[in-house]
Amino acid sequence: MEPFAGELVAESFAEAGIDVRFHTQMERVERPEPGGKVTVHLGDGPPLEADEVLVATGRDxxxxxxxxxxxxxxxxxxxxxxxxxxxxxxxxxxxxxxxxxxxxxxxxxxxxxxxxxxxxxxxxxxxxxxxxxxxxxxxxxYGSPQVVFTDPQVCAVGRTEEEARNEGFRVRAVEYDMGAVTGAYLLGDGYRGKAKAVVDEDRKVLLGVTFAGPGAAELLHAATIAVTAEVPLDRLWHAVPSFPTVSEIWLRLLETYGL
Structure with a gap:
């Protein structure tokens, strides 16, 4: 995912009272008494106490x-x-x-x-x-859409800017504040989010799109169509979004790009 997506989720976690720690090593975990508290010993700083420890190990x-x-x-x-x-x-x-x-x-x-x-x-x-x-x-x-159902939701399809550059594409990336789109106020006060589009400058098609914001997953299918069908940007310019909806983010991204 694009780095800004994780940053927005981390901010939301912190506002919800979650203590988020990056680059923190666990040395050992112990439960001195059956059914009691779990103590997590860290490589740096005092130990943490918790009711339980949840470890995300992926899937097999x-x-x-x-x-x-x-x-x-x-x-x-x-x-x-x-x-x-x-x-x-x-x-x-x-x-x-x-x-x-x-x-x-x-x-x-x-x-x-x-x-x-x-x-x-x-x-x-x-x-x-x-x-x-x-x-x-x-x-x-790269046509596989992905959604992380956090608050805010994070969703993406295609390549990130870094992936596209590493593959040798001549890339231009544009970003836009989703909270600045008029329709955002319909979804709640203080709506915060961000969108990013990665453009192949030679073919003028989208290589990837990332959204992070409340309800952002509902925007993803339009991005999936644009990326997998390689719709030219000058055609997307004529796909008019409804007003006032957050889908106007498409118009704002294209305007930012300069069409």
Whole structure:
């Protein structure tokens, strides 16, 4: 995600009374008495006491030793490696298909549903003897939309500015304060948020879009369409947002870019 998204979430956490600590190492955790408080000993500073400790360890796929893949987050249970039609590449006869988290491509519910539609079309075409549907630039690459349901919500599709530059694109990025959009007042007093668009300067298409703000996830599908369909910016200029809504952020980003 773009750095500003995490900064806005951290500010919101702090306002809610959450003590957020960055770059903090835990040396050990102990519970002296069964059912009692947990003590967390830190590398720097006094220990912390808590009722419980929640550790975010990520997810693993329940493949029980399926075919290997370098994309696995956990080497002990690798995902089922598939091609762009969701067909397992390591199974003789090509009878096995794998969609969703089990293939390790994009561990998101909506991406599993998308892959299932692709897979169903392929299986139906094979059953009829038709030519298999063309697969190009599957959405579970940079077209995969992501939402973090924090307060504020953080959502993004495509590349961040840093990713785009590292891949060699000639990039220009524009940002806009979502709270300055007229429709923001309809969602509540003191609305705070930020949007960022990453533009391929050579082709004049969007490489990525990030929103952070209350209810921002509802804006993401429009960004997903623009990024995956590579809609030219001069066409987006004529996609008129309703007034007064937060979707006017699109107009403001394009104005900031200079169209």
């Amino acid at each position: 796929v329940a493949t029980r030793g399926g075919s290997g893949s370098t994309r696995s987050a956990c080497p002990t249970t690798p995902p089922v490696e598939v091609d762009d039609s969701m067909r397992a590449t390591g199974v003789a006869g090509g009878w096995l298909y794998a969609v969703g988290d089990v293939n390790g491509r994009a561990l998101l519910t909506h991406m599993g549903k998308y892959q299932a539609r692709i897979c169903g079309d392929v299986i139906a075409a094979r059953a009829r003897g038709d030519e298999l549907p063309a697969m190009r630039d599957l959405a579970d690459s």
